[in-house]
Amino acid sequence: MKLNLFLFQSILIILTSCNGQTRNKKKDANQFVKGDIVEVLGNxxxxxxxxxxxxxxxxxxxxxxxxxxxxxxxxxxxxxxxxxxxxxxxxxxxxxxxxxxxxxxxxxxxxxxxxVFKAVLPVLSNNWQLKSTDIWFRNSYEFENKVYRYDGKTLHELQLPHPPNLPNPFGIYSIYKDSKENIWFGTNPVGVCRYDGKSFEWITEEDVTEFRNEGANGVRSIIEDKNGDFWFNTENRYSIYDTETLKSNTFYTRHESIGSLDGKNTSGLNEYLSTVKDNENNLWFVTYLSGVWKFDGTKITHYAVQDNSKDITLFSIYKDNKGTLWLGTHENGAYTYNGLRFEKFKIE
The missing domain is CATH 2.40.128 (Lipocalin)
Structure with missing residues (x-):
């Protein structure tokens, strides 16, 4: 009797174990997210x-x-x-x-x-570091002076220090890593901050963005050109210096630059949203309402971006792995540059 009971319990355990494995396999299979196949890209x-x-x-x-x-x-x-x-x-x-x-x-x-998609939750931290494998995320709409650094394990929620004599709360509109691995933070409304792994340097808002009646636009774009100079959201160019080699506290010089190189008033370039450097070191600037502008170091060229002969509103510009330029738009999907003009992207 005891032997029969033992055999019954053993069989039950085996069956239960197999059933559990089957359930786990089914659960794992269900973890794969397929998404919805669509014919067109969203607007x-x-x-x-x-x-x-x-x-x-x-x-x-x-x-x-x-x-x-x-x-x-x-x-x-x-x-x-x-x-x-x-x-x-x-x-x-x-x-x-x-x-x-x-x-x-x-x-x-x-x-x-x-x-699968898995949420990455932030942890309050003061662990400021610069590592080549870190991923940085901005915090645009909550004016809490915060940025996020993800080291592969922890999403560090970091507090940027205030610039000198400017206690205003601010948001982070852009993040850029330069050729020397320094991290730049474009803010609204207190300017640009550079972090070199040791200290923070500021270029304040009044010397970066163009003020309008409604206030400052914020630094939405940062790019380093082929000469090592920087562009922050305006027509002006900035030379950046290493403060350790200077007796002065000023680590930059502002140069009036591409304002009217085409012989016209390029006022649309006062507030561009996104910038990229192509494989020939040309700079491309995207504006919300005034199309795309290209600067080759000498002259500036304007590209209208249209749909049915109507100018469209733009968000961003991006260079892919092969050097092709892409535009993200407000209501018209994505556009690519064919060497002559920007044309709407469609599934082949």
Missing amino acids: NIMVVYQDNKGVYWFGSWKTGVYKYDGKTMVNYTIEHGLPNNRIDEIKEDEFGNLYFASYHPKHTIVKFDGN
């Missing part, structure tokens, strides 16, 4: 990104993120695990994991390993 594209596998990702203002592998377009939304259908930034780590950041209505960051 409101804030950001374009190409990953290290050559796959394109398009972050939308309203309809989540789109993945395009050259054949199929897949759309991921809150129904597939995104916490928000607005995507402001797309980043990638050294292992090929992707990160999608949204800054409105609340700040969220999710990691996508190719299978």
